[in-house]
Amino acid sequence: xxxxLAAARIGFTHVFAFRAEVLIQLVSISIVAALNGSxxxxxxxxxxxxxxxxxxxxxxxxxxxxxxxxxxxxxVNEDIGRRFREGHIAxxxxxxxxxxxxxxxxxxxxxxxxxxxxxxxxFLGMLLLTDLPLPSRxxxxxxxxxSLVLGHATNxxxxxxxxxxxxxxxxxxxxxxxxxxxxxxxxxxxxxxELFGPTLRPIVYALPFRALAHTPASIFxxxxxxxxxxxxxxxxxxxxLWGLGVLAWRAAARTITVxxx
Amino acid sequence: xxxxxxxxxxxxxxxxxxxxxxxxxxxxxxDALLAAVGLVFLRTLFTHVDALGTYTAAEVLFCWGFAETAxxxxxxxxxxxxxxxxxxxxxxxxxxxxxxxADPYLQVLVxxxxxxxxxxxxxxxxxxxxxAPGLGDIPAWRWLALPVLLVGAAGVLGGILTAVSSxxxxxxxxxxAVGLVFxxxxxxxxxxxxxxxxxxxxxTFALPLGFAGFYPASFLMNRPEWQVYALLQPxxxxxxxxIGYGAFRFGLRRYASSGT
Numbered sequence: 001x002x003x004x005l006a007a008a009r010i011g012f013t014h015v016f017a018f019r020a021e022v023l024i025q026l027v028s029i030s031i032v033a034a035l036n037g038s039x040x041x042x043x044x045x046x047x048x049x050x051x052x053x054x055x056x057x058x059x060x061x062x063x064x065x066x067x068x069x070x071x072x073x074x075x076v077n078e079d080i081g082r083r084f085r086e087g088h089i090a091x092x093x094x095x096x097x098x099x100x101x102x103x104x105x106x107x108x109x110x111x112x113x114x115x116x117x118x119x120x121x122x123f124l125g126m127l128l129l130t131d132l133p134l135p136s137r138x139x140x141x142x143x144x145x146x147s148l149v150l151g152h153a154t155n156x157x158x159x160x161x162x163x164x165x166x167x168x169x170x171x172x173x174x175x176x177x178x179x180x181x182x183x184x185x186x187x188x189x190x191x192x193x194e195l196f197g198p199t200l201r202p203i204v205y206a207l208p209f210r211a212l213a214h215t216p217a218s219i220f221x222x223x224x225x226x227x228x229x230x231x232x233x234x235x236x237x238x239x240x241l242w243g244l245g246v247l248a249w250r251a252a253a254r255t256i257t258v259x260x261x
Numbered sequence: 262x263x264x265x266x267x268x269x270x271x272x273x274x275x276x277x278x279x280x281x282x283x284x285x286x287x288x289x290x291x292d293a294l295l296a297a298v299g300l301v302f303l304r305t306l307f308t309h310v311d312a313l314g315t316y317t318a319a320e321v322l323f324c325w326g327f328a329e330t331a332x333x334x335x336x337x338x339x340x341x342x343x344x345x346x347x348x349x350x351x352x353x354x355x356x357x358x359x360x361x362x363a364d365p366y367l368q369v370l371v372x373x374x375x376x377x378x379x380x381x382x383x384x385x386x387x388x389x390x391x392x393a394p395g396l397g398d399i400p401a402w403r404w405l406a407l408p409v410l411l412v413g414a415a416g417v418l419g420g421i422l423t424a425v426s427s428x429x430x431x432x433x434x435x436x437x438a439v440g441l442v443f444x445x446x447x448x449x450x451x452x453x454x455x456x457x458x459x460x461x462x463x464x465t466f467a468l469p470l471g472f473a474g475f476y477p478a479s480f481l482m483n484r485p486e487w488q489v490y491a492l493l494q495p496x497x498x499x500x501x502x503x504i505g506y507g508a509f510r511f512g513l514r515r516y517a518s519s520g521t
Contacts, residue, residue, distance in 0.1 A: 019433070020432055021438075024441070025438065025441060028438055028441030028442065028444065028445065029441065030447060031460070031463065032445060032448070033442055034429040034444070034457070034459075034460055035448040035456060035460055036448075038455065038456045038457050038460060039448070039451060039456070042313055042314050042455045043306065043313060044308055047310070047464040050310065051309050052307050094521060102360065122421050150492075169281065169283050169284055170284075172284065173283040173284065173288070174284040174285065174286075174287040174288030174289075174291060174377075175284065175287050175291075177291050178287055178288070178290065178291030178294070179294075180295060181292075181295040182294075184308055185299075185302075191302050195305050195306060195309065196301075196305060196309075197301070197303070197305055200301065238312075252425060
């Protein structure tokens with residue numbers, strides 16, 4: 001546990017080491033939010049609903065979903081891929097905790113650092129500039145935070161699998177790209193899932209990606225009072241992906257070749 | 262270096278990429294999937310609404326196809342920018358580049374030419390072809406300008422992103438805003454007057470990404486109000502490349518080897 005806390009602290013403080021980078025990212029995600037927001041404002045103007053979702057709710061949704069995905073975003077796959085390529089993975093194997101637990105703790109710490117310097121400022125900006133509704137029930141805030149953490153855990157599970165693929169595949173730039181694509185399309189971060197057609201929608205609902213954006217955003221906007229199934233969906237995927245990660249790492253680590261020296 | 266060296270180098274790139282065959286095909290698959298889902302999304306959106314602002318489905322689709330083609334060309338020739346910071350500046354790979362008697366910028370680009378992204382450009386072209394009949398009466402000669410506008414659009418993207426990634430020479434970070442600035446360009450696939458005035462100004466003057474998507478695409482629509490922007494586009498592309506190259510050369514003077 002102490003090792004995990006230390007790892008989390010590394011991730012957390014790392015965020016503050018790159019101040020200019022943080023600022024540039026904040027500006028960029030704010031602009032994307034503004035662009036996406038105005039696009040959906042145009043798409044829903046003079047309408048009461050779109051795809052069965054009230055127009056105002058849709059406009060609020062695309063904003064909140066973007067904040068959610070800014071928290072869940074992780075670069076663990078690239079980090080692991082790089083550490084493998086550069087041979088540092090040998091050092092990681094010597095740590096007093098499993099590689100998976102170490103990277104998870106570290107990335108969760110990083111996510112909370114990002115929450116402070118990116119997600120929260122972005123959200124406050126939206127509150128100032130738009131008519132974003134706040135939750136009516138106080139417990140919604142806590143449930144949203146739980147959902148965000150579970151969404152991050154789900155994304156970590158996916159990213160760890162991609163990172164582990166670096167061992168047999170050596171180059172994972174394509175896989176990283178593919179995963180990024182799947183997340184941006186199926187998480188609901190840029191496209192509200194409700195708008196997908198009747199054939200695609202059930203598939204997207206079953207896939208893990210919506211845990212990153214659609215689920216926490218829906219909880220925050222109080223679109224349903226039935227929250228436990230949503231959190232259960234996220235927890236189930238996070239655990240399943242963790243289990244897959246354990247198996248994949250065990251299989252891949254046997255074939256490991258540390259390059260260079 | 263003469264042209265033959267570059268030709269061989271480009272052929273070598275294809276071989277290098279095919280060495281990691283699984284990754285190569287995953288990349289192609291991912292690109293195709295992204296494009297397909299983008300299309301499914303546009304189609305879905307237009308089953309719910311008839312038009313975006315004053316723009317018809319065919320116009321939005323055409324604009325999307327144009328931008329996709331330009332992005333495909335950009336990916337093929339400018340993929341070196343993604344690794345400029347991490348691999349070349351921080352990692353010190355530029356040492357090797359600087360020892361060779363050829364333009365360093367050109368070397369970074371050629372050494373990362375990404376043939377696997379050609380399908381993106383082809384797909385964009387196919388989408389343009391599908392959308393074209395719905396654009397109304399467009400004089401045939403205008404279509405002759407399409408290749409110029411596509412090259413100009415790739416130049417706009419390449420120039421802007423070269424300038425942005427050259428900031429890495431001065432910032433010494435592990436990452437720069439390249440990916441995020443690129444993300445902004447995905448919004449220039451939509452008619453620019455859908456956005457609020459500050460965003461329009463941003464995408465026209467500050468980061469002129471509008472010239473990589475909507476402005477040139479509007480040349481093939483019945484939209485006389487944007488014609489000036491479309492006609493200016495090749496010059497914006499050339500200027501962006503010049504500024505990007507200048508930023509790279511300027512940054513290069515600040516380059517300090519990593520010592521490895």
